Amino acid sequence: MLKDFWHITLREIRAFGRRPIFLMIMFVAPLTFLWMFTSMMGAGLPTKLPAALVDEDNTHVTRQLTRILGTMEETDFVIKTNSFTEAREAMQRGEIYAIFRIPKGTTEAAQTQRQPTVSFYTNDSYYVAASLLMKDMRKLSEMAGLAITRETMRAKGYRDDQIMGVLQPIVVESHPLGNPYLNYSVVLTNMIVPGILMLLIMLTTSYALGNEWKRGQQKILYEMAGQRVWVAVCAKLFPQTVIYTIIFWFIDFVFYNYLQFPCACGIPRMMLWGFLAVLASQGFGLLLFEAFPGMMRFAMSACSLLGVMQFSLAGFSFPVTAMNSAFEWLANIFPLHHYFLVYVNQALNGYPISYAWANVAFLLLIALLPFLFTHRLRNAFLYKEYRA
Amino acid sequence: MNKPKFPILHVWLDELSELVKDEGILIFLILLPLAYPLLYAMIYNTEAQRQLPICVIDDCMTDRSRAFIRRVDATPEVNVVAHCTDMPQAQELMRRRQVFAILRVPAEFDRDLWRGRQTVVGVYSDLTSMLYYKVVYLGVINVAQEMNRNIKVEERQNNISRREEQLARWPIRFEEVKLYNSAGGFASFLIPPVLMLILQQALCLGVGMSMGRSRERFRGFVIPPTKHYKNTLAIVLGKGLVHFLLFMLMAFYMAICVTRWFGLPQLAHFWDLLGFFVPYLAACTFMAMFWSHFVYRREDCILLFVFMSVPLLFLSGVSWPGASIPTLWKVVGSVFPSTWGLNAYVRISGMGASLGDVRHEIMILWIQAGVYFLLSCLFYMQEIRKAVGRSVLN
Structure with missing residues (x-):
């Protein structure tokens, strides 16, 4: 049996050599995207996002305010103007994400205690940029108001610590657990690169299997495996398992060793979960191939339609808990969803794996489930022909 | 040999009847653009996370701390589901993913x-x-700021009049306006660009598959051995027109039906939409025809195009701010119509921009359409030459 296994594996490796597309999908694509996403988000959260400042008042007080605004981390005023229309048009051209507007008469109103209004507009069609800028502006608007009170209180002879007790009696201290720098790109890169790899694994699984039917060699494979379906499938997919696992480990190494992304559980553990994710993705691809046995095109279409959805349903950008409960349930069929929760549990939070046992079990289940339906493949091996 | 009268029409009809016969291609040309937008819209339709379960540790146990917690609980953002006595107990809840945050009052x-x-x-x-x-x-900072203002005014400062109290609360009033997506929702932000990306990807898959099918049927040649396939222009335009027209329908289905059914922002006028869709779909169609040269087997195109979707979304700068994308990747992204099309559509449909406001993007889309058209023509010219060689050999 081992000999059969080895023969099929060798046959498969030779097949890779004949088709450059395998090389491109298995090596070039994942490594290119690893490079792309790490260089794109390597700097962490975006800073100095372009915004416009509309100063209709233009007095020394508003200029002081704009200087403070200019020091903020996320904001870079690329346009300074006194016409709101000009700023809005720049926003519609997509040059800026936000507008800060100081209307005419602000200084006068502030000095005569008539409560002026200053407005801030963000373009929430660009969600991430708008959220980041809004954070800056909220902080600033609160501070600017308090600064005025502080001056009044200093004049009345209060000490600074007394003043702070008045200005900001309750301070909210945030402790983002596991990712103290709030580096969104860490979570994003950590999911998108393995996510793309897992999508490729699903596709190549059904592609490699389907090719047997396409080339009319399924019966040869079946005989080579001694008419044992599971030997045929395992031996055929084995080279992919090895190659993809090595690539997954390389990604882990780049993330946690070279780029020093948070990894509370140690790299060997993440390599183990990576290996499990590879198996689960192969299982997912195999399962869909069994749903359309011998019909490569439909299996691959199903793989791509579902595989792209897993990026949404994994829940790393928009949380699964916020979706309709049907999707919350549907998310469980996707390996990426479980890999994501295991990653958060292990690398980000460093909790014991027992808290994510269900996700590990799901990954194993997805990897092993196809072996329940091998009879469908047997039928396909014996009776199905490729249909153009 | 007499010249056929309308080679374009002939190629057009040929391509159309080929597509209709092939259910593998129909999945990508019809099912994908019709069903996928609905699915995506349904996933994100809840727009925001509301009532996130959190737990509270109240070490103070006074009237004021309870009032603080009550107010936090009353915000739409969070829902206090548990009161814990100490940190380990709360952490345990968090590890089990029953709560997603801990609020601790000292x-x-x-x-x-x-x-x-x-x-x-x-x-x-x-x-x-x-x-x-x-x-x-x-949720918490809003409550804290509100209470801070009340404490400042009512307990710490002796203000005389109501007006003075009000001024002490808000010396300067700040107005926050979320433009174009006033609820700050996730669907309104993500779905419009995704719709446009689906158009491009479905086109690439459909055109690629039909190319793979031709190559398999005509043993490596991309054109059938009939007299109608002698004119490069006719082939490129005839084939392209089938996909272009079909996807024009799909584009309007997305921009009008999907957008209306799910309450997504739509500020565009019909003519603005049309003025954008024509160059965008032309660029996408010809790009798909160009890339399809590299498809030798029908199934290869799934392998080649599907996984590009996620990187393309990021390269467009809609999800990740374009301002912080490195130059190299900006250059790579600028090759694809999606990079310009996604941004132009978001501005036209979501922000009420006119065609003049997005003329930069529209111009690049026209240039792309032209360049990809020429490249496709070159390719087909070469293929015709090969086909002529074939007939001579035969």
Whole structure:
């Protein structure tokens, strides 16, 4: 049996050599995207996002305010103007994400205690940029108001610590657990690169299997495996398992060793979960191939339609808990969803794996489930022909 | 040999009848653009995370700390589902993913406030999703700022009149306006660009598959051996027109039906939409025809095009701010119509921009359409030459 296994594996490796597309999908694509996403988000959260400042008042007080605004981390005023229309048009051209507007008469109103209004507009069609800028502006608007009170209180002879007790009696201290720098790109890169790899694994699984039917060699494979379906499938997919696992480990190494992304559980553990994710993705691809046995095109279409959805349903950008409960349930069929929760549990939070046992079990289940339906493949091996 | 009268029409009819016969291609040309937008819209239709379950540790146990917690609970953002006595108990709930944040009120909360000192409330949040952190932080900070203002005015300062109280609360009024997506929703932000990306990807898959099919049928040649396939222009335009017209329908289905059914922003006028869709779909169609040269087997195109979707979304700069994408990747992204099309569509449909406002993008789309058209023509010219060689050999 081992000999059969080895023969099929060798046959498969030779097949890779004949088709450059395998090389491109298995090596070039994942490594290119690893490079792309790490260089794109390597700097962490975006800073100095372009915004416009509309100063209709233009007095020394508003200029002081704009200087403070200019020091903020996320904001870079690329346009300074006194016409709101000009700023809005720049926003519609997509040059800026936000507008800060100081209307005419602000200084006068502030000095005569008539409560002026200053407005801030963000373009929430660009969600991430708008959220980041809004954070800056909220902080600033609160501070600017308090600064005025502080001056009044200093004049009345209060000490600074007394003043702070008045200005900001309750301070909210945030402790983002596991990712103290709030580096969104860490979570994003950590999911998108393995996510793309897992999508490729699903596709190549059904592609490699389907090719047997396409080339009319399924019966040869079946005989080579001694008419044992599971030997045929395992031996055929084995080279992919090895190659993809090595690539997954390389990604882990780049993330946690070279780029020093948070990894509370140690790299060997993440390599183990990576290996499990590879198996689960192969299982997912195999399962869909069994749903359309011998019909490569439909299996691959199903793989791509579902595989792209897993990026949404994994829940790393928009949380699964916020979706309709049907999707919350549907998310469980996707390996990426479980890999994501295991990653958060292990690398980000460093909790014991027992808290994510269900996700590990799901990954194993997805990897092993196809072996329940091998009879469908047997039928396909014996009776199905490729249909153009 | 007499010249056929309308080679374009002939190629057009040929391509159309080929497509209709092949259910593998129909999946990508019809099912994908019709069903996928609905699915995506349904996933994100809830727009925001509301009532996130959190737990509270109240070490203070006074009237004021309870009032603080009650107010936090009353915000739309969070829902207090558990009260814990100490940190380990709360952490346990968090590990089991029953709560996603812990709010801790210190023992000296009330005493500090009476003494006129600052007191510190702790928020410990799970970072499984960035949205969790944002939601909890916003909910708590809003309550804290509101209470701060009341404490400042009612307990710490002796104001005389109502007006003075009001001024002390808000010396300067700040207005926050979320333009174009006033609810700050996730669907309104993500779905419009995704719709446009689906158009491009479905076109690439459909055109690629039909190319793979031709190559398999005509043994490596991309054109059938009939007299109608002698004119490069006719082949490229005839084939392209089938996909272009079909996807024009799909584009309007997305921009009008999907957008209306799910209440997504749509500020565009019909003519603006049309003025954008024509260059965008032309660029996408010809790009698909060009890339399809590299498809030798029908199934290869699934392998080649599907996984590009996610990187293309990022390269467009809609999800990740374009301002912080490195130059190299900006250059790579500028090759694809999606990079310009996504941005132009978001501005036209979501922000009410006119065609003049997005003329830069539209111009590049026209240039792309032209360049890809020429490249496709070159390719087909070469193929015709090969086909002529074939007939001579035969």
